[in-house]
Amino acid sequence: MIDPEAGAIPRSTFDNLLLPVFSPAEFIPVKALGSTVWDQQGRSYIDFAGGIAVTALGHCHPELVETLQQQSEALWHTSNFYTNEPALRLAVELTSNTFAGRVFFANSGSEANEAAFKVARYYAATQHSPYKTKIIAFTRAFHGRTLFTVSVGGQPSYVDGFGPAPADIVHIPFNDSSALEAVMDARTCAVVLELIQGEGGVIEAQHQFVAKARALCDHHQALLIFDEVQTGMGRTGKLFAYQHYGVTPDILTAAKALGGGFPISAMLTSNQVGKVMKPGSHGSTYGGNALACAVAEKAFKLINTAEMLTGVIHRQQWLLDGLAVINEQFNIFTAIRGRGLLIGAELTEEWQGHIKTLINVCAEQGVMIITAGHNVLRFTPALNIDQDEINLGLSRLAQAISQVNKMR
């Protein structure tokens, strides 16, 4: 633990030196294990955020630590002028456990989606027509922060001031099959959706809507892209959320939990789609880096087991039960929704103006919780969080709610 007297770097450094695009919590985490985090003062926190659905195996999982140490003494990086064994082994895992026949590795969700949208345009231009460029996306969708991905995302405020944005992107309401039918045509190259809109407030795609999207894409020779950056890697109790729906995409993107906290992402495609790309048609310096792939391969093997995936469903139930008790006491949520360990609890109107205060008081009480949208508490803990940690986190959340309740 860092001794504050020994000159720990202060939080104010953030305000002075970092680009002010974030407003991080007042405390600074310095150490973590499992789902418990300690700050500079040695105070402990239960982590219900999991780094936004990233640290799926908890913090400093001993097997990930061991893999990282071993790989760090063997090979870190070679660039894509050379391939490496961890990348090849991870590609085997990803393709043999999903619909996919091809994989492209990148470093973030945004980059995986950027690749997906480029591949969709390229596939349409080379296989159909250079005028088949229209991308259909959904209101409140989130696909990343590069200019292309933020333009495909459904939050106009995130694009304002950064224009001109890439063209020929259409947004329609989520889960609206008739709107989708109305906007799709021969010029559509892709439909992109999250099976659960994460940033948009934890909104599940309806089964019928997803099936309709698949049928319309087939009819119009468009590609169906599932952005599983947040829902993938066991988050919903299956390896990928599309496996709940029985609907197969042409392209799927994964990131967040893929490296268990080490930055890595992947775009998976069917063989038919992926094989149209040529050397030089897309690329990345770091993508498929040996260090990242070694950690991701280990994370994949630890997540993709029956025990881990059924464990997600048990933990979901513990969390839902605890949130229901809290709601009986405080009448704070209008809805508690989601799947597996991607849970959103929407605040009642009376509470909506207090969400920032509540998050801050949660931190003071020792529980890390994040938001989705402006009125939803989001729970994306590690898939292996202990029942004791869940109970302690929930009791700290209840204390925080009780405290804010008296203040408001």
Ligand SMILES: *Cc1c(COP(=O)(O)O)cnc(C)c1O
């Ligand atoms: C987080 C997220 C992204 C962006 O990932 P980054 O790693 O931040 O670039 C894209 N899509 C979805 C659904 C996400 O949740």
